[in-house]
Amino acid sequence: MKRSVSFLLVLVSLFGCEKVKPYEKMYLNVEEMKLSNPKIKIYETNFQSYREGASGGNGGKTGGGCGCN
């Protein structure tokens, strides 16, 4: 776990960190850059939560509301 966290911190530092002004966000505002899943992926997150024991952490179904585990 500690190694994983250290690895992530190193990766983040490689990408850098800066204050980005609203008019500098033309790349970040591209549709494919959005941090949420596109709506068309709803079905995938659902069937993956049914066919695998794991769910959640992806903005999708976490449990309840279906006849599934």
Place this chain on the structure above:
Amino acid sequence: MQLKLFYLIFFILTSNFLTAQEDTEASKQREKIKADLLLNYYDQDGEHSPVTAGVGSEDQQVLAPMIILNIPVGTHHLFDLKLGVDNITSASTDRIDGTSSSASKNDTRVHANLWYDYEFHEKQSIGVMGGFSAEYDVRSLQGGVRYGIKSIDENRDFNITVQYFRDAWDLIYPIEFRADTSLLLKEDVRDSYNLSMTYSHVFTRRFQASITSDFIYQSGLLSTPFHRVNFSDQTVDIERLPDSRLKVALGTRWHYFWNDYFITRFYYRFYWDDFEILGNTIELEVPVKVKPNFTLTPFVRYHAQSGSKYFAENGIHDPLSEFHTSDYDLSKLSSIFYGLQMHYSPIKGKLFKSFQIDGIDLRYGYFDRDDGLTANNFSLGFSFSF
């Protein structure tokens, strides 16, 4: 002098007019309704059906249309409505009664939920949700609240959501168990409590990331009444699982804009629950802008998990065990899912007056689980605004 005064007055009047037009245009844009029409076809097959104790066909097809409406009202109110109907054909549920064809072979699940969000000053919003779903053996009611806050520069974003699900089951047992009432399960409802938190951060002009944590607690009926288990002494029981379950999921997304043609979307998730399932999931999507209005996105997803302590294959379970399942969804497994998405944004998408097609998406993925279950997943989506 009079000419200069005239020009000055003319300039002031026209600039006010232009501002008013911008306000009107801006308010018109804020009030646009966005709609997504989605259609999904899912086709799976496998040989470990839990209805027949971990052996038997898992052949299943699902045809699922859905509509999602995003309705802004004024500048502060937003309604988000989802309506869907899943049409399910399943060979395994047909085996509950042991006959070759029955009403349970075809099932329809209807689901809907509505979020209302109110955005108030200081870049904060609150929301409330209600919803339901119903299929032949389960009916569910759901409710939730959420809160979101953004930093002044909108480079940081935090959201917290709390949801509750109440699932009521019809206890449909395999036909051979219905005569003996001593085997009846004690619970026929399931309560699920979900706490979800997401933090997003803009790091550079080309890189942003988020981290999501989900904490889920479930209680009540957690097994499926018509799932069978074969013991090592060849006796049979229904699936039995504990009446509580705690799940924790931590996910992170990293999105990087390399250039006008190439973006990478990376996702990783860690999962743990007290059924002793530990899971790791990674996904990579690479949107490639072939043309300004046409994008191809190949993707690949890999998942691996340890098995639940309550799982065993057909004929392995100890007949004295209190809890037991042969549902391979809860077993030690790995899966890979890969495919391609096409996205097209019509340049001249306006059909009439204010009705516009914003985008068309087609997405195909192939799912392969290491126990032999495979699936093809096709999704089609149309995005409109009006």
